[in-house]
Amino acid sequence: MGMTMTQKILAGAAGLDYVEAGQLILADLDVVMANDITGPMALPIFFKMANKVFDKDKVVLVPDHFTPNKDIKSAENAKAIREFSYSQGLTHYYEIGQMGVEHALLPEKGIVVAGECVIGADSHTCTYGALNAFSTGVGTTDIASGIATGKAWFKVPSAIKIEVTGKPKSFVSGKDIMLHLIGRIGVDGALYKSMEFMGDGIKNLTMDDRFTIANMGIEAGAKNAIFIFDEKTKEYIENHSDKKYKTYEPDEDAIYDETVVIDLAKVRPTVAFPHLPGNAHTIDEVEAMDKIYIDQVVIGSCTNGRISDMRRAAAVLKGHKVDSKVRVMILPATQKIYKECLNEGLVDIFIDAGCSFNTPSCGPCMGGHMGVLASGEKCVSTTNRNFVGRMGHVDSLIYLASPEVAAASAIKGYIANPEHIN
């Protein structure tokens, strides 16, 4: 019987010819990543197992969550991984000034390529599946063990096939597609499973769309999300990395638990209401409701902080002012994207519109800093989770949306349709 893309990568990483769903394997890791929240906690656990990292080129540490350091405890944590990185001679440690939000940074720096087996101590590590890699989030003990040994155990997952057809309309991007999908299958619709994206509509998705979609695989409970490899993947990887890579496609007789078909042409701009990413409503449904007035807009994060997200937001905001009652925070996900925003004139558009333009950080996404919400406040955010208290006060409300819906909402002061902004 055939294997899925994920199963083939895992078989290769475990040195096996064949694996099947449910099988437990010990896999060799190509990249092991942690950040300033999970990394410091992993260090004492690491030192119980080893003194040296398994490979100084394959262990990646990125201080991005509570940085620039938001308080003294966070500063101590960032210091711990900084000193560890220096003492271990890590190749991939990125300090303030070079860093970015990890899941935007690693592909951009060419650290992850197709066919690799990757773990990260951050749930959105599933992002790199856009590159045709196996990539999944783990906790602190697993990452400590990965840093020490270069290995991790996995239960080989079964999979859901996502058959993508058609071409998205204007004002529809990766975020709308994924919120639509999670709305259909639910926040545990892919629990323990792979989501494998294929079909003739994939060619109509940019790499940034694919990163956004794979990024939110975890919001459907998935172990990993992975895309087929095509010309766009090849171009992206070869423009960003010198690493050798290997591509995988599913066997013709690969077994999928189910197939979900998405016609991109039918996806509408979509908003996930509090308090679940699966609580999806089309913008048309939102327009039929009473206006939902908002206090804050956040555009950024590992989900939607890439250059095409910045361009899409700027295209809507150009020549407009944000509503006087709305605070708008824009956070490009990496230094490179920040500079592109400057060079392309996007920063002028943002600042002229009345937005703040900030240094890369996970910042407000998880209520860390740079935009924490007060009680009763409502926020339209391009981030990935709208859980209770995620961005601040337990009584605040988060609406997840694309950069274009977020920008339109910033202008109007309520959740708005970007199709109706001139």
Add this chain to the structure above:
Amino acid sequence: MIDKGRVFKYGDNVDTDVIIPARYLNSFDGKELAVHAMVDLDPTFAGRVQKGDIIVAGKNFGSGSSREHAPLALKEAGVGCVIASTFARIFYRNAINIGLPIVESPEAFAGIEDGDEVEVDFDSGVVTDLTNGKTFEAVPFPPFMQELIKAGGLVNYVNSNK
């Protein structure tokens, strides 16, 4: 091994942001985290929970972030076991790795009420509600995970297989 305690019952999709909100993640000291366990879902939890008490919840417990601070906060708060219909996969791994006992049983979620006295026998996988007398069979752990648990978590397992 047996755990006996009073039940705190919650619903589906109890996420790691409510188990331990990110505003407390500038520390990974278990005792410090325990003070804030479950605060955004049940602010009374940390004050009421006694050693050995049991959380019973629905689908997808521990969804969201990979923060191992979440199972650690529950363990340090005294939670002896979490019983849920299903667990989110990262939480499942993390709980095993740090030695927080977890049991998967949709039937137990359906049959146990908040405040009940419950006993969990980890060797047999039998959950007994001492208040209403019902018993439930948990979904057993795969053998590899039983080995991990027996070794006392991943660190000991890695060290014993060097």
